[in-house]
Amino acid sequence: MKNDCAKWNDPLLEAALTGTVPLDLQQHLSACPSCTEEFSALRARRERLDSLLPLVAQSGEPSPEFHARVLAAAEAPGNARRTPPWLAWGLATVAALLVAALITSFALRSRTSPPVPQAELAAAQKLAEWRAPSDIFLQTPGSEMLRSTPKLGVSYLRLPAKTDKEKRP
């Protein structure tokens, strides 16, 4: 095909596909051997394409037992009347929403519960500060000393100093 024939590329393709050759293309073909050759090649290719295309889908066939297998699967107990997925998901969503609503209502209720009476608060405070009488037995003389850290050079034993009168016999 010559360079000046490039404008006929698309009309040639269309003509090969549809089988209809417009008048202007017919005139060009009668005067252009290279385009005539190209047109013949395109038509041959189109015929080959038409014969190959059905094979893309139809070169396989279902197996002879396909029909029986489908019917058996359809009649199987697990297949008929199965809960549709949208219904299962819907039920799951409703359940989740109910749980969330319950949790929220409990949280709100605890937040807005009525105030505790002062008398009850005072009693609770008293109870918290109460110490059993036996606590006194757990204390030792050194407990006070053990609470404070001894420092170097400082005596933490405060023994009363004897006066001169006491020293004399």
Next chain:
Amino acid sequence: MDNLMARSDAEERSAGFAARVAENQRRVFHIAYGVLGNWADAEEVSQEAFLHAYRKFSSLREAEKFRAWVNRIAFRLALNRQRGLRRRLVRDSTWHMAGPSDTVDGSSHAEQRVLLERLRNEIEGLPAKLRRVLQLSIVEDMDANDVSLVLGIPAGTVRSRLHAARKFLLEAMK
């Protein structure tokens, strides 16, 4: 009495469904095969499509309704499976592709296998809109109206896309 009526109803349902499967199984298989190019996957998808149809059979008793519905569901299921298998999709070897009627001599058979494989690759390279129309249109017994019902587009659009797809392939298969 009620039991007898229920049994006859179930039998009628089974018989009706069996008839619909027989009418549609070949086309449904070809729809799936056209997308997947694999016999085992196509058969699984076809079976799945019919099982979906069985569950909805009470609303699909009319032949035309059943046909359109099962075509659509088979195509959708095949596309879903193709997406899932994209990375490990194994097409049947071209030995499988040739049907039993293709008893041509060895050389032309081999040439055809090569061309068919090339054509499949070219179809894979088509834009999705054109590819889907082509994959459905090449199925025997599927006209533009059937394809339009599956894809939900007007029949005129089906024809123009099919023309564009064939033109693309004609140019590509030099």
